[in-house]
């Protein structure tokens with residue numbers, strides 16, 4: 553299927569990978585929707601995004617990623633934070649993504665989509681929420697080149713061909729799905745023979761424990777998204793200058809290092825961006841906005857289920873025909889990579 557660079561192709565090349573989640577019947581991309589063979593419309597296409605779901609359950613994610621659409625993009629911050637997380641968690645080099653077909657599930661605003669596309673991959677990016685619209689807006693060029701396709705879809709009903717993707721990537725998502733083990737198995741179905749599954753999940757463990765978050769969540773989850781965002785903005789604006797000064801005094805190892813860890817864990821907001829600022833990687837304003845986004849992300853999600861490392865590793869080993877090639881504890885919690893046997 554050829555098209556002129558600069559024009560959107562009528563039918564995106566990557567749409568050949570769309571299929572009915574149950575029957576695996578191929579689905580066809582037409583002007584206003586995605587259709588099955590019998591002519592039934594399975595998803596409307598709105599602003600170039602095929603919408604297989606319209607459920608508002610994860611709407612706070614839609615709000616956060618549309619309001620803070622570029623906050624965590626490396627191209628916006630001038631850092632390599634997203635790229636480094638991808639290469640560290642996956643154990644791959646950027647070059648390993650070149651020419652690969654990637655399914656990205658729970659893409660959010662697309663901080664990893666940007667890295668994947670920049671590395672030369674073709675990416676089908678899905679998200680349950682309207683976040684995927686923010687992602688599409690950020691990647692118009694790759695879409696015109698036929699290397700990106702966007703859909704609203706559920707990890708439990710992936711509208712794609714089974715065993716068709718070189719890499720399936722799902723970062724920052726499993727804990728928010730309500731049934732992470734089942735989600736893991738659904739993702740695994742999409743991995744091609746010889747292909748890789750890349751996942752992570754929040755961890756239960758001293759280094760990753762955030763007591764304030766789990767103490768406050770029963771209350772914050774009941775606030776509407778807009779009220780929560782207002783409360784988060786006010787808290788972050790109040791706390792950040794104090795945290796900055798405190799953590800500024802706690803640089804170095806030994807007792808100071810331990811005290812720094814304690815401040816990081818005890819804070820009711822995300823202080824990771826403050827640390828990036830102290831390391832000279834983010835300016836203060838970007839750190840403030842990033843902390844607002846991350847803090848909203850701590851308190852808004854309906855589901856948040858962290859997991860012990862051992863249990864995470866067991867889940868990866870349980871994937872049929874899989875070889876666990878990486879399983880680590882990292883900043884995000886647990887991360888791993890599983891390769892499907894060549895057959």
Ligand SMILES: C[S@@+](CC[C@H](N)C(=O)[O-])C[C@H]1O[C@@H](n2cnc3c(N)ncnc32)[C@H](O)[C@@H]1O
Pocket residue numbers: 610613614617657658659660661662663664678679680681683705706707708722723724725728729849
């Ligand atoms: C914390 S965000 C992470 C976004 C992105 N991967 C990142 O790291 O920046 C979690 C994302 O998972 C999506 N999500 C949650 N449940 C999902 C589901 N059942 N199917 C697909 N996506 C889901 C949310 O809409 C949200 O955008």
